[in-house]
Amino acid sequence: MPRRATIIEVAREAGASKTSVSRYFAGERDKLSPALCKRIAAAALRLDYRPNQMARGLKAGRSRLIGMLVADIRNPFSVAVMHGVERACREQGLALLVCNTDNDPELERTHLALMSSYQVEGLVINASGSPDAELQALTGQGLPLVLLDRELSAVQADLVGLDNTRALDLALDHLAEQGYAELLYLSEPPERASPRRERLAHFQAGLATRRLSGEAYTMSGSDKELQRAIKAFLTRSGLERSGNTPRALLCANGAVTLAATRALQRLGVRLGETGLMGIDELDWCALIAPGITTLAQPTEAIGRQAVASLLANSVSQTAVEPRQHRFEPRLIARGSTRLTG
Amino acid sequence: MPRRATIIEVAREAGASKTSVSRYFAGERDKLSPALCKRIAAAALRLDYRPNQMARGLKAGRSRLIGMLVADIRNPFSVAVMHGVERACREQGLALLVCNTDNDPELERTHLALMSSYQVEGLVINASGSPDAELQALTGQGLPLVLLDRELSAVQADLVGLDNTRALDLALDHLAEQGYAELLYLSEPPERASPRRERLAHFQAGLATRRLSGEAYTMSGSDKELQRAIKAFLTRSGLERSGNTPRALLCANGAVTLAATRALQRLGVRLGETGLMGIDELDWCALIAPGITTLAQPTEAIGRQAVASLLANSVSQTAVEPRQHRFEPRLIARGSTRLTG
DNA sequence: TTGTACGCGTTATCAT
């Protein structure tokens, strides 16, 4: 079983020294005689040599490795952001170590330790729980860190994510314009995830100025219960005006949109007549007749910014004030928020 | 900027030698006196020490790193399999280096080189192109390799994926049972991806015994063209019998199902009356009224088997005959293959 | 321009 070739073997094969070979692969070929360059190139090719990143990293103290902690890898939004992160890493010659935590705080800690042991040079965190202590320890060691989407109060780090204020302004404006007057905001439990809290808060704050009435429902995970809640919202008599005022559902993210759509179908509700709008664009939103209105996040840009922030923080060793990078969502209006007249 | 603590610092802090600390973390605590154990544990905790995997890997020649090459990270099927791979790795104490190639053969080569340079101990490959030469070189170096879903003729390695014969038997049986007589098989270009070829071949082979008539259409990427093709299929006069025989579409994978659904909606076709069935279960398939019938792949199991194969091949150094692990799909029957009336 | 020698953090070998 032939092992990988080492730099020494290449040197021998090329009739040169380690140093020259090392220089050759470090991109300092201009400091080598053309003849030597050729010999090294030939030898490396013959032996299929590739510098050992482990040894390289050990020596240089840098692994060229970026770690990404994802709360739920099966969430299309996370994957889309990851795609952006990956592209940005590639452009920087960095490799990406991805860890999925399935929303398990325990796993989160384990994976954090794992990535740290691989000497990652930066960490992109989409945390489910709050491994504050662990993260603080890592930042304390000077490890650049970027929070994705979800904020962690105790951790001093850049945050990149959606402009939730803008998102809810956009959503409420759109729903109001379309003539919906009573809203039900659907969300997963907002306790631990900051975007959920922010969105909920801005939902409630934005109602009054638009003369909307609204309330919020927190999903427990049971489809049936959600269905009941929606039904109650839709069937009770109007609040503000007499008669039936147009009503709409606003979903805090893609997972909620999915659940809500399922529930509405079971209830036999006609979309549009009852409004439906969601944050996060998914590839099936256009397919549910007459199309579900969404706010699309610029996932690619978010991912790229995460890496950019990481890099910025790793050059300036001085602890800079954490920055926030908030991205604007894009409204994709479809039939589910068009009152059939 | 405080660096990571090293084994030497822990040794000093604990008043012990490097060797003992190393033993402690290598799990050989039974060979140490309880007192020393305690001192080391305390020191390590105080310094937040974690063994440097880079150095470990350099010394031991093993990185505890598995590489996974994914053709399209935004494909939910790939992500689901990756989830399985990740879980299996975790159970083995392995870390997973994920590389997405966006179906770009060039990137594929780059990423292969990258992972190789990180001394990955195994490679799970879901190739878009055919980097045969590169892969052969890697296997030649004794690197365990598993092909996921897509076969590569020139590479001698285990393959794990769907039992495509069984899948098409299941699909054709179901469609025939439901009363559809003329089928249109929709696929992406089958040239380079082996599952596409296999499925297409088994589709055509399975028609006769079930007295079905069928033809295949290869998507070019243009939605309009697909729509035209479907329309032509649906509107032309019956082939086998006079009058209108029930017709159905069979989609080779999730991406095709998405495109086909879009096209059918544009055409204003009623699902069920015109059959629709797809390979790959997606979370929106239940939502498109009256539900899209699918064949679900056991993605988690596939991912786990990939890692299992890798491990098996890495213990038995002798080049074993490549094995194939074919998994059965599960039929999820919904309204899209129920003839109304 | 090219080569020598040392050290990165760890583990394995050999001694004590």
Place this chain on the structure above:
DNA sequence: ATGATAACGCGTACAA
């Protein structure tokens, strides 16, 4: 039971 030392593959002063 514990410790000293060499090596893993590489980069880099420094010397030539």
